[in-house]
Amino acid sequence: MKYGPTTVALAFGVACSFLSISTTDVTAQITQGKPEVGGIYDEEKHHVDLKESNWRLGFGVGPSISTEANLINDFRAQERMYVRRQFGDLIQAEVGVGLHRLSGNDDTPQEFDANFWTFDGRLLIAPTINDQWNPYGFAGFGYSLYRVIDRAQDDINSEADVRTPQTGGAPVLPLGIGVQFKPERHSRIAIDMSLGYSMIFSNELDGMAGGNNASTINGMVSLEYLFHDVVDQIRGTAVN
Template sequence: MNSSKFFLLIVVSIFASFSLLAQFKAENIGGGAGYGRTFSVTDLDGDNAGGSYFRAFLRHSFSDHFEGEIGAGIAAELEGETYQTTTHPLDVRLLYRPFIKEHWSPYLYAGVGALWYKIDQLPGNASQNIESEAWSGVIPFGLGLQFKVGDNTSLEISGGYHYAFNDELDAVLADANDGFLNFKAGLTMSGFDWNADLDGDGLTNREEKKLGTNMKLADTDGDGLVDGEEVKTYQTNPLIADSDGDQLNDKEEVLTHKTNPNQPDSDNDGLTDYQEAVTYSTNPLRADTDEDGLTDKDELMTYKSDPLARDMDNDGLSDGAEVLENKTDFAKADTDGDNLNDGDEVMKYGTNPLMADSDQGTVNDGEEVARGTNPLSKDDDVVLEVKEVGSKIVLDGISFETGKAEITPQSEEVLKKALATLKAYPEMVVEIRGYTDNTGNRNFNYTLSQRRAEAVKQYLIQHGVEGSRIVAKGYGPENPIATNSTREGRAKNRRIEFVR
């Protein structure tokens, strides 16, 4: 097998390998071929007509900037008017790409290899003892430029120099080693790099193909999150801008509202995150935005209350407490209209906020509270109307045993009314006045009236009234209010008066 056939076999092997690689989409592998011209740089510089140059290669990418290459040439012919040499270079190279643009990329290269050469025509001044066929070491270096013409194909032009380790390529020995310039153009096909990240979104091309995302577009669905963030950080769908279909795109949910982009209702209150964030301005992360015991949906859809106001009517009870516990009107501070707000009725007085008169004693709760009587007891609802200082009321119905100071049971109702009056007006000081008619011994009547007034005072003290608020005084037959000439008149004069 001659040398040309040997190098042809190498080139064919390279292309066969590349075809297989392309067929099976081997990772980080590419290859290509180019054709151009050579110009010898030898001891016969003035005798240089140029020759043809054909080279094929495989490349492997190590990083964004560095690639390795192995290549072989079928022919790199060095021709002049007086000589002709055929060379077959075989070398490995390191390529450096300073930057990569979308459609083009420059590179520098340098390498080392071997050069088989054959001197087909000797010049007239050929040196003695020159080997016509031999191997030489060679160092190739130069630069190139690639222009993208397809997804995996680019047009490549390059120029460089092959520096040989001997001075025999032109069959003339002199002081300097021989070499040749080369310029070529061709096509380069890259075996697709499935581990690369074309769009810089944090997903490899392999991952993007599996997901169906766009390998050339970092944000396939245009939601403001790159595909890598969606898949690896937030577990959202990189193909759908609104993964959970709640009308907020994934970026808005993740970065603006901090909601769950995979759940349309992050707080499970029955309203979508969009409705909460945009329509109602409630907190999509809190089912009960105002913490009143009602979910935002219940407030908006069921009760028509304000989901942003905990206590709509400012009565001291939350809307939830009014609706769920007390059954009061959350929009009306005084549900029963008794002049006490619902909060005071429930928490301060213990009255029924749904009933104006909790004790059903004929006086409403607000009036009882205002005058100091117990709104939970109807016994003190009716009191004596003692309006001004000095005004007096005859306590009709208080009776005593004949000639004695013992109060009869029939007097209880009137005494309770007097007691209620004193409790209703805690600042009131009163005088209990006892009177008799004019029959009998005058001194006895004075004593009896004093004892009867004291008896009434003791009753009131025993039922909770401070003794300092009560003065008891007997006036005997003085100040009659009716005639003593008749039985009826004398009965009226035997009386107890309540004087403020």
């Protein structure tokens, strides 16, 4: 059974909502079990609350297009899942896996089509503007495993290289900018929007001899779940 990006995104949204409700229930249970001093809860000494941790889980979908393709007709969908961690107020690190598609026409009527999985790590420079908005820039490095589905092999029209392998792998370099947004200050759900460029260090994905290495321009909208710790604010230690 195959699932499209819309179905996967919906499932991820439901999972985020479930995690959000579950975390709220845990907080309520801990609050109900308040420590007492002489039979009376000491509000001044104990206050159990949620504190945002440095971890977040995200899933995104968006359009992707080859830089050698027709910019109007050859958009393809991409999906990506990632884990991101905050380091201080400026630096974030991320690891992720994505499914991308490369398709289109070159300068002449030469069609090509390929799918590839990308595994990469990224470093984000994300200065804090306020509690809800964070613009950022990113750069990273990874590796793509690709499968060429359709290659231009008409020697009359395209000078195709018929020896191009059907499958292979190549390093990839992602670069881009984006913005993170939380609907509310203490929200457990965030939205991430990004625009990027990925250079794939291989010229075999379009099945054509000569030319430049494959590269794509990518747009993505991601839904993120922000993990929280349940803490005793006086003691400052996580209790769950």
